[in-house]
Amino acid sequence: xxxxxxxxxxxxxxxxxxxxxxxxxxxxxxxxxxxxxxxxxxxxxxxxxxxxxxxxxxxxxxxxxxxxxxxxxxxxxxxxxxxxxxxxxxxxxxxxxxxxxxxxxxxxxxxxxxxxxxxxxxxxxxxxxxxxxxxxxxxxxxxxxxxxxxxxxxxxxxxxxxxxxxxxxxxxxxxxxxxxxxxxxxxxxxxxxxxxxxxxxxxxxxxxxxxxxxxxxxxxxxxxxxxxxxxxxxxxxxxxxxxxxxxxxxxxxxxxxxxxxxxxxxxxxxxxxxxxxxxxxxxxxxxxxxxxxxxxxxxxxxxxxxxxxxxxxxxxxxxxxxxxxxxxxxxxxxxxxxxxxxxxxxxxxxxxxxxxxxxxxxxxxxxxxxxxxxxxxxxxxxxxxxxxxxxxxxxxxxxxxxxxxxxxxxxxxxxxxxxxxxxxxxxxxxxxxxxxxxxxxxxxxxxxxxxxxxxxxxxxxxxxxxxxxxxxxxxxxxxxxxxxxxxxxxxxxxxxxxxxxxxxxxxxxxxxxxxxxxxxxxxxxxxxxxxxxxxxxxxxxxxxxxxxxxxxxxxxxxxxxxxxxx
Numbered sequence: 001x002x003x004x005x006x007x008x009x010x011x012x013x014x015x016x017x018x019x020x021x022x023x024x025x026x027x028x029x030x031x032x033x034x035x036x037x038x039x040x041x042x043x044x045x046x047x048x049x050x051x052x053x054x055x056x057x058x059x060x061x062x063x064x065x066x067x068x069x070x071x072x073x074x075x076x077x078x079x080x081x082x083x084x085x086x087x088x089x090x091x092x093x094x095x096x097x098x099x100x101x102x103x104x105x106x107x108x109x110x111x112x113x114x115x116x117x118x119x120x121x122x123x124x125x126x127x128x129x130x131x132x133x134x135x136x137x138x139x140x141x142x143x144x145x146x147x148x149x150x151x152x153x154x155x156x157x158x159x160x161x162x163x164x165x166x167x168x169x170x171x172x173x174x175x176x177x178x179x180x181x182x183x184x185x186x187x188x189x190x191x192x193x194x195x196x197x198x199x200x201x202x203x204x205x206x207x208x209x210x211x212x213x214x215x216x217x218x219x220x221x222x223x224x225x226x227x228x229x230x231x232x233x234x235x236x237x238x239x240x241x242x243x244x245x246x247x248x249x250x251x252x253x254x255x256x257x258x259x260x261x262x263x264x265x266x267x268x269x270x271x272x273x274x275x276x277x278x279x280x281x282x283x284x285x286x287x288x289x290x291x292x293x294x295x296x297x298x299x300x301x302x303x304x305x306x307x308x309x310x311x312x313x314x315x316x317x318x319x320x321x322x323x324x325x326x327x328x329x330x331x332x333x334x335x336x337x338x339x340x341x342x343x344x345x346x347x348x349x350x351x352x353x354x355x356x357x358x359x360x361x362x363x364x365x366x367x368x369x370x371x372x373x374x375x376x377x378x379x380x381x382x383x384x385x386x387x388x389x390x391x392x393x394x395x396x397x398x399x400x401x402x403x404x405x406x407x408x409x410x411x412x413x414x415x416x417x418x419x420x421x422x423x424x425x426x427x428x429x430x431x432x433x434x435x436x437x438x439x440x441x442x443x444x445x446x447x448x449x450x451x452x453x454x455x456x457x458x459x460x461x462x463x464x465x466x467x468x469x470x471x472x473x474x475x476x477x478x479x480x481x482x483x484x485x486x487x488x489x490x491x492x493x494x495x496x497x498x499x500x501x502x503x504x505x506x507x508x509x510x511x512x513x514x515x516x517x518x519x520x521x522x523x524x525x526x527x528x529x530x531x532x533x534x535x536x537x538x539x540x541x542x543x544x545x546x547x548x549x550x551x552x553x554x555x556x557x558x559x560x561x562x563x564x565x566x
Contacts, residue, residue, distance in 0.1 A: 158287020361535030
């Protein structure tokens with residue numbers, strides 16, 4: 001077998017995961033997950049057979065891109081995406097043994113092509129906060145340096161280089177090429193194109209792959225002074241860009257508002273993710289482009305794999321920045337889905353030993369018992385006025401009215417009727433105990449309780465009086481699974497009941513499951529996580545309300561708890 005040249009033998013292969021990604025939430029390659037402008041698709045439909053059969057002509061496309069950047073065509077060369085642009089610069093200026101200053105971590109193809117040209121790579125590490133190491137880069141520059149690579153914003157860190165630092169580097173480097181990768185320029189509008197005429201050694205690289213949603217087109221370009229461009233023309237392949245590129249780019253540039261709207265969406269969704277990561281207490285590094293790095297600690301691989309199982313793709317960047325995954329900003333729906341899955345994954349990572357349950361709306365459907373008693377008691381004292389179940393739900397959503405006697409009293413007071421607690425309780429019990437208690441039905445599957453009771457400490461903490469709680473618990477056979485039941489008779493404040501159970505079980509990690517604002521608040525007051533359950537006959541806003549109160553996860557029903565606890 002004939003051996004490849006030494007540089008190729010010594011190189012590590014670059015093998016990006018480029019298969020089986022279609023149809024998934026692609027937050028791994030910094031692609032535009034919305035896609036290109038609809039005008040691009042319309043333009044593609046009009047491509048003729050002649051255009052496809054001819055070798056491409058680039059004059060119109062070159063002028064189109066040059067005009068967009070407000071430069072002369074003599075200062076631009078088109079390339080097959082950014083990768084060929086990097087290769088062209090390396091092949092033109094870097095020879096065996098030449099020194100290349102490379103701030104790291106950064107885009108892998110710079111190292112790839114430098115190694116291919118047998119260059120000596122001088123790595124300068126970004127600071128721990130991933131800011132640009134300007135002092136160290138300047139210290140590394142001397143008369144022996146052939147090329148300095150700057151990526152702005154940088155990939156994978158997402159962080160930017162200040163313009164004054166770039167100028168400082170350009171001022172120090174006289175006989176070396178400075179290549180600035182501005183592939184993510186559209187997200188920052190910070191460019192050094194205006195410095196091309198002032199610094200003959202400056203080369204800028206750009207691409208249509210990111211903001212324009214044209215990653216599959218593979219079109220990029222280099223900008224420099226005309227003499228450098230002439231050199232690049234000697235090195236660059238004459239037909240590396242397809243003939244349809246001109247059609248596509250013209251349509252894309254004609255609809256630049258589409259790109260503007262996409263960038264606006266990205267910035268809004270990025271802030272949403274920052275806020276959610278703050279809530280989840282996940283360390284992250286703010287970025288200037290359409291992605292950022294997040295540090296998941298020692299669990300980064302587990303998080304990566306679990307998200308992948310649910311068709312959410314992130315990029316493992318642990319080899320660049322320890323324990324970090326790179327997250328592309330997608331659509332709002334994609335970002336919400338990411339957070340929803342992260343909530344569940346991180347919840348499972350915490351080793352839960354105790355599960356505390358509210359009773360009503362979680363284990364038992366009380367929409368035809370307690371809610372009926374509230375309605376009929378209120379209407380009894382209000383004479384002819386009717387109270388709807390929607391009105392009752394709104395009172396529950398306010399918080400502070402977990403006790404149904406209190407809720408009934410609040411309804412009466414708001415309608416100008418003042419009745420004592422004893423009067424309300426007497427009428428309420430007449431209705432509830434007198435018959436509607438038997439309208440209650442079991443929500444939870446007893447097989448589920450049997451399954452989780454073998455692994456976790458289970459307890460009920462309910463706002464019911466013990467008389468009501470015991471009746472329903474015995475009726476449905478729940479006493480087999482719950483050895484501890486705390487009621488209104490023992491603790492008027494649920495958080496006190498939660499704390500009692502944590503101490504009783506010597507629990508290291510307990511959760512509380514409830515369906516009301518007060519349930520979530522009780523968990524918050526006890527400094528434990530909570531799971532919200534959407535009760536039977538809820539309002540449209542209940543999920544949002546429980547999340548806003550601080551529920552880590554909100555499930556449609558209690559049967560979904562097994563997915564969370566896996």
